[in-house]
Amino acid sequence: MEEVYVLGIGMTPFGKHPDKTAADLGAEAVNLALADAGVSRQDIEAAWVGHVYQGMAMGQRALYAAGLSGIPIDNVENACSSGSTAIWDAAMALRAGAYDIVLALGVEHLTNLFRGAFAPDPSDVEAQIGLTMPGIYAMRAQRYMVQYGVTSEQIAQIAVKNKKNAAMNPLSHFKKPVTLEEVMQGRLIADPLHLHECAPVSDGAAAVVMVSKAKLHQLGSSRAIKLAGTALKSGRTEVGLADMTVEDLTWRTAQTAYEQSGVGPGDIDFAEVHDCFSIAEALRVEGMGLVPHGEYVARVGKGEMDINGSFPVNASGGLLGKGHPLGATGVAQVVELVKQLRGEAGERQIQNAKVGVAHCRGGKAQGVEGTACTVNILVA
């Protein structure tokens, strides 16, 4: 199997961009990634572009704005995993030997489209009954608290940690740390989740240039990071009465990435995970087998997942702090892993970071345990 490397990364600030279009943001990220890779736009052989609510042919519009046209452009929609699915698609094409240098872009402009709570697709009966995305995670949090004996204050610590990290990330949506008191005194969105425990609606884009091993040797870059494992899975049909604190989809996806990379849970130094809500971070890290079920929240309280802790999680600020422009999120996670593994993360640099994992999982479709999940393992 052909080895795959991330050669260049680019990311716009996440946040509110009322004066820019999604295409503007996408082009900005692409240009940054090309410059970082030290390649020209003519070198790119194909592109995959992840987005969710951007309408027809967003990929072509964004790449046109960056001066790229004529090549195969594949638009990818896979809920919140759209961007990371674009990376998976690009990796599959490189591994198959179809191309040697490709682009994966994630882009989303939401603040001109939405505010407030997201809900599942209106064709789902659960959405017609009143289910919202915060509502789903709130119900999982209620179970988690009862099953594992933790409090809503303990869960809220996850938001405090991630917003503290975000304050050290110049590209974050939120740049101000919050105290536990501020989180707990915030407005409840769906009990027990408060406003600071819900990812914001953000605009932004992130891009990566990916190459085969042969191309890397030809180009001779020393800053490339190996994509040692990349997995995509969908949720299985729910039959019976499953434990909603356990993520079968996350576990199966991680297993595939572990097998591919030869990296096991014990070898991983740090993680970027899909913390769309505070409780989600616990469910993801436990789901990947990195921490036993029910223990994560207490460990956050002890500082173990801080940047200088034993297992840093969401050093970038995560979705809660860095922001969540849906289609861009999965690519931005890989951008953060590359920065950390290159030693270019500045104030939030994790010491001795050699192996990182990015987990992205999003959306809701009635009847299945999850929609799309990706796990990417990068090795310095």
Added chain:
Amino acid sequence: MTKVDEAEAPEKVVNYVIEDGKVRLRASKCPTCGGVFQPPRSICPADGSSPLDDILLASEGTVYTFTVVRQSTPEFKTPYILVYVDFPEQVRVLMPYDGEEPPPIGSQVDIVMGSGPRVENGEPVSIPHARL
């Protein structure tokens, strides 16, 4: 291009019958894998079998979990309580809860008709709810 409204009214979608005064949800049971699905399906979403057996769920169940939704989309009147109810037929169904305070996890609930939280033409829609 005209956009077609894809969301049918919930009372047509939440599939139920009222039998001897009891509200019972319609569901499907797969004769091959035994999986129970609500709303009813024509093809088993677990193993692809067809046809499936039509069944009615019991008119009571157990609260698996709950939340109070305080921010939602415009067609719902907030706040409202949602519960996942585990039925004896081994299927979990999302329902609105008819009560002021959320029920503790593990509570036994009856399935009754209730109104809201969805509002159509200014009126709360009548659909099955869970109630202590």
